[in-house]
Amino acid sequence: MNAIEIRNLTKNFGVKQALKGLNMTVPVGSIYGFIGENGSGKSTTEKIICGLIHPNGGSIKLYGREYTDTEVRAKIGVLIESPGCFPNMTVWNNLKLQADNLSIKNSDAEIRKILKLVRMEGAAGNKYKNCSLGMKQRIGIAMALLGNPALLVLDEPINGLDADGMRIMREVLVDIAKSGATIVVSSHILGELEKIATHYGIVRGGKMIAEMTAEELENSCRKFVSVGVAKKDWAKTFLMRKYSNVEEDEQGYIRVYDQTSPEEIVSYLYDNCVIVNEIKTDKIGLEEYYIDLMQGKGAK
Amino acid sequence: MEKTFEANGFTKRLKSILKVDARRLSISPFFYIMVGISLIVPILILVMTKMMDGKVSVDPQTGKETVMKGFEYVWQILGSVSSTATEQSEMNMDIVSMCNIHMMYFAIAVLVCVFVCEDFRSGYAKNLFTVRAKKTDYVVSKTIIGSIAGMCMILAFVLGSIIGGGITNLSFQMVGFNLFNLICSIISKVLLVPIFVSIFLTMSVIGKQKTWLAMCLSLGVGMFLFMIISIASPLDANIMHICLCLAGSAGFAAGMGAVSNLILQKTSLV
Numbered sequence: 428m429n430a431i432e433i434r435n436l437t438k439n440f441g442v443k444q445a446l447k448g449l450n451m452t453v454p455v456g457s458i459y460g461f462i463g464e465n466g467s468g469k470s471t472t473e474k475i476i477c478g479l480i481h482p483n484g485g486s487i488k489l490y491g492r493e494y495t496d497t498e499v500r501a502k503i504g505v506l507i508e509s510p511g512c513f514p515n516m517t518v519w520n521n522l523k524l525q526a527d528n529l530s531i532k533n534s535d536a537e538i539r540k541i542l543k544l545v546r547m548e549g550a551a552g553n554k555y556k557n558c559s560l561g562m563k564q565r566i567g568i569a570m571a572l573l574g575n576p577a578l579l580v581l582d583e584p585i586n587g588l589d590a591d592g593m594r595i596m597r598e599v600l601v602d603i604a605k606s607g608a609t610i611v612v613s614s615h616i617l618g619e620l621e622k623i624a625t626h627y628g629i630v631r632g633g634k635m636i637a638e639m640t641a642e643e644l645e646n647s648c649r650k651f652v653s654v655g656v657a658k659k660d661w662a663k664t665f666l667m668r669k670y671s672n673v674e675e676d677e678q679g680y681i682r683v684y685d686q687t688s689p690e691e692i693v694s695y696l697y698d699n700c701v702i703v704n705e706i707k708t709d710k711i712g713l714e715e716y717y718i719d720l721m722q723g724k725g726a727k
Numbered sequence: 728m729e730k731t732f733e734a735n736g737f738t739k740r741l742k743s744i745l746k747v748d749a750r751r752l753s754i755s756p757f758f759y760i761m762v763g764i765s766l767i768v769p770i771l772i773l774v775m776t777k778m779m780d781g782k783v784s785v786d787p788q789t790g791k792e793t794v795m796k797g798f799e800y801v802w803q804i805l806g807s808v809s810s811t812a813t814e815q816s817e818m819n820m821d822i823v824s825m826c827n828i829h830m831m832y833f834a835i836a837v838l839v840c841v842f843v844c845e846d847f848r849s850g851y852a853k854n855l856f857t858v859r860a861k862k863t864d865y866v867v868s869k870t871i872i873g874s875i876a877g878m879c880m881i882l883a884f885v886l887g888s889i890i891g892g893g894i895t896n897l898s899f900q901m902v903g904f905n906l907f908n909l910i911c912s913i914i915s916k917v918l919l920v921p922i923f924v925s926i927f928l929t930m931s932v933i934g935k936q937k938t939w940l941a942m943c944l945s946l947g948v949g950m951f952l953f954m955i956i957s958i959a960s961p962l963d964a965n966i967m968h969i970c971l972c973l974a975g976s977a978g979f980a981a982g983m984g985a986v987s988n989l990i991l992q993k994t995s996l997v
Contacts, residue, residue, distance in 0.1 A: 477857040480995045488821070495860040497740065505857045507997070509848035513751075520754060525854055527746040530739060550916040570854060580857075643894070 428491055429575065430455045430578055430609035431476060436485035436553050438633075439472055445471045447633040449483070453611060453626065455490070458604050460624030461613040462717055468633040470507065476611070477505050490596045501529070504576030506584055510567025514556035518547065518566055521555055522573065529574035541569045544599060560587035568596065570667045574602070579603065585619055586594060597623050621713040637720065648710045651684045652692055653703030662701045669695060680705075730882055740864045744855070748872040752842070758876055761838045765831055765883035766890075769804055772826045772830055773891035800900050801892030802829065806912060808903045809961035828884050828916060829956045836927045836945040837918065842876070842945035843869055844938040852996050862991035866984045869928050870921060872924065876919035885913055898972040904963035911969055915960035918972035925983035932990045 429455035438446040446468045453459045464467045474480045476487065476494065488493040494500075511520040517539065526534035542548045545565040550558065551572045560564065571579055579600075584594050593616075600623055604610055614620045627644055629637040639647065653676070656662040663681055666673045672684035683692060688708045696703055711719070752758050780797030798804060805828050846852045855865060892899055902911060927945040934941030959972050 462919045474995075474997060477853070478860055479853060479856055479997045481993070497860050499736045501740075501858050502732055502734045505853060507853055509850055511853040513845065513849045513851060515756075516754065520750075524750060524851070525749050527856060528743055530743040596735055636892060666803050 428455055429453060429488070430490055431459075431611065432486075432488040432491075433472070433476075434486045436472065436475065437483045438468075438475065438480070438488065439483050445484070445633055445638055446475075448484075449630065449633060450635050451628055453609060453628075455609050456604060456607055457626045458600060458610045458612065458624050460617075460620040460627045460713075461630070461712075462617065462627060463609055463630035464622070464721065466683060470582055470628055472630070473582055473611065473613065475505055477503060477507065477580055479507070493595070499577070502574070502577035504571035504573070504579045505581075506567045506571045507580065507582040509564055510570060512555045512566060512570070513565070514554070516555060517551065518542075518555055518558065519551040519554055521566065522551075522569060525570045525573050531574050534632045537573065541572050544572070545569045546595060561592055564588055565592065568599070572599070575606075575608075577608055578614075579608060581610065581612045583614055584612060585616055587613060593619055604648075609699075617714040617717060626690070629717065631721065635718070644713065644716065645710075647685050648712070648716050650710045651682045651709065652689050653680045653682055653705075653707050653709055654696070655680050655700055655704060656693060656696070656703055658701055662696055665696065665699045665701065666692070737861070737864070738836070740859055740861065741982040743807040744864045744868040745871065747855070752872055752876055753828035755842070756842060758879075761814050761834060761876075762879050762883045765834065765880040766887040768831075769828075769884050769887035770894060772804060772889035773798065773888070773897060776826070777895040777897065783794050798897060800898040800902060801888055802899070802901060802909060804891070805909075805916070806957055806962050808962060808963045809958075821930070824980045827882065828888075829953065829988045831880055831884050832877075832920075832923050832949065832953070832956060833946060835873075835880055835923055836949055837942060838876055838880070839869075839873045839924055840931050840934070840938055840941040840945055841919065842873065842926060844934060844936065844941050847935040847996075848938065849985060850997070854889045856991075856996050857995055863984075864931070865991065866928065866987045870925050870980050870984060873928060877919045881913075881920060885954045888985075893929050901962075908963045908965065911962040911966065912960050912962050914969045915957070915964050915972040918969060918976050919956060919959060920981040921976040922952065922955075922972075925987075929987045929990070932987050935994075935996075 429452050431451060433451040436446050436449040437444070449468060449472060451472065475482050478494065478500065483629050487545065489496065489499045491543065507683050516520060522538045523534065523540070527537060531537050539548065542551055546567055547565050547569060552561060555563070555566065564584065568584055571581065585596055588596060597619065600610055600612070609651070609662055612620065612624070625635070625641050627639055627641070628635055654662065659675065659679065659681065663673060663675065666681060666683055671685050676682050691707060693703050693706060776797035779795040782795045784793050784795065785791070786793070846855065859865070926948055930944035930948060931941040933944060959975065960968060
C-alpha cells in the first residue's frame with residue numbers, strides 16, 4: 428500500500444498554475460525526499476496533502492483512503508514553513524495544546540519524551556517567542572512528532588539547525604521511519620537528504636519529473652574517474668581526444684565520465700608524458716544529479 | 728510495523744478541540760484583561776455619572792444651560808424597560824442609554840477577533856486543520872468557547888454594576904419591573920452573546936491573519952444588530968424574552984456557523 432498516492436493534481440492561484448497534473452507515489456514506511464526549485468510546487472503539494480489549501484483537480488489518497496478521511500488525517504504530523512506555535516505561550520503550553528488537539532492520553536509523559544528526543548527538555552518553560560531559530564525548528568518538529576503520526580509532512584525541517592541539530596534530526600527521522608511511519612521531507616540541503624531518503628521525487632514547474640528509489644538513484648548517477656595532474660590543460664586535451672565526456676570540476680580535478688578503469692587512464696596519460704598525481708573513481712551525488720536534471724543534461 | 732487508524736467521530740473531535748480552545752482561553756492574559764475591563768467599566772461609568780449628576784454646563788456661544796443627568800437607579804446601566812411598558816416611543820440618545828451593558832458586545836467582538844485570528848497569525852491553524860478534515864469542529868468549538876468568554880464579560884459587567892452602585896450609593900430600586908424580570912433580562916443578555924459571537928466568528932474567518940479587518944467587519948456588521956439587544960432583553964423581560972433569545976442564538980449560531988464553515992472549506996487556511 429502507498430501512504431500517499433496523488434494523480435493529476437492541479438492547483439491555480441489566480442492565473443498562475445502552480446500544479447499542472449502532478450503525480451506522486453509515496454510507499455508506506457519510506458522517507459520521501461521531495462525536491463524542487465523554489466516555486467516548483469513542493470509546498471503547495473504538501474499544503475494540499477494536509478488539507479490547508481484546496482486543489483482544483485486531481486485525486487489524493489492517503490493510505491488508500493480519501494485525503495479528507497478524518498481517521499487518516501488525525502494521524503498526520505506537520506511542519507510546513509514555520510512551526511505553528513503561539514508566540515506568547517511557553518513551549519510546554521504549545522505542546523500541551525497540540526496534545527489536546529490530538530486527544531493524547533497521558534500527554535505530560537509524551538511531551539517530556541518528545542522534548543527529550545529533540546533535546547529541548549531544558550527549554551519547556553521558555554516562551555516560544557524567546558527561542559532561537561534552531562530551537563523553534565526543534566519545537567516544530569516536536570509538535571509534528573506528537574501522537575505517534577503515521578505520516579509526517581516536513582517542509583524544510585533542518586532550516587536553522589546547527590550541525591548537531593541536523594544529526595539529531597537525521598537519527599530521529601530514521602527511527603520514526605523504522606517504527607512504520609512515512610515521512611515526506613522537502614529540503615534544499617540535498618546532502619543531508621541523501622543520507623536518509625529511501626525514495627525521491629523531483630518536481631519542476633508543477634509537475635513530477637522524476638520519482639525513484641535511493642537504489643535507482645544510485646544506479647542512475649554517473650560514475651567517473653577523477654584525475655589530479657600538474658599539467659591540467661595538457662592532460663585535458665589528451666583525454667578529450669580519447670573520451671567523449673571529460674570536464675574539469677570546481678576543485679580543479681579532471682573528470683572522465685562513464686569510464687571505470689583508472690589504470691587505463693593512468694597508462695594513456697603516461698604514454699602522453701602526463702604524470703598522474705592522484706586518481707580515484709567516484710559518482711555524482713544527489714545534488715549534482717539534481718542540478719544536471721534541472722539543466723536538462725540528463726544524469727544517466 | 729503498520730500504523731493503525733482509530734475511529735475519530737464528531738464527539739471525539741469536538742471534545743479535543745474544545746479542550747484546546749478552553750486551555751487557550753484559560754491561559755490567555757487577554758481574556759482576563761477583557762473580563763477585568765468589563766468589571767471596571769460599569770464602576771467607572773456609575774462613579775463618573777454620579778459626579779456629573781446635577782451639574783450645570785453653559786454653552787459659551789449660546790449661553791444655553793444644560794443640566795447633566797446621571798442614572799436614577801443602578802439597573803439603568805443594564806438597559807431600560809420596554810417601550811410598551813412606558814409611554815416613551817422614541818429612543819433617548821443620552822448618556823444613560825449609550826453607556827450601558829450593550830457596549831460590551833463590541834468588546835466581545837475584540838476578544839473573539841483576537842482569539843480566532845491568532846490561530847491564523849501564529850500558524851497554529853496548520854496544526855488544527857491538518858488533523859481535522861471537518862471544519863465544523865472548529866466553528867462549533869469557537870462559537871461555544873467565544874460565547875462562554877462573552878458571557879463571562881457580560882456577567883462581570885453585571886457584577887461591576889452592583890459594586891458601582893454600592894460605591895456611588897445609587898438606588899437599587901426597580902421601577903416598572905421586579906427581581907424576576909431583572910434576572911430574565913440578564914439571562915436574555917447572556918443568551919444573546921452567541922448571536923454576536925457567531926457573527927464575529929464569521930468575520931474573523933474572513934479576515935484570518937488580518938485581525939484589524941476582522942474587527943472592522945465585526946463592528947460594522949454587529950452595529951446592524953446592536954438595536955435588538957435592548958428590544959430582546961429589556962429590564963422588564965420575562966420567560967418569553969429568554970425563549971426568544973435562545974431561539975435567536977441557536978438560529979444565528981447554526982446559520983452563521985454554516986457560513987463560517989463554507990468560508991473555511993472554500994478558502995486557503997494558511
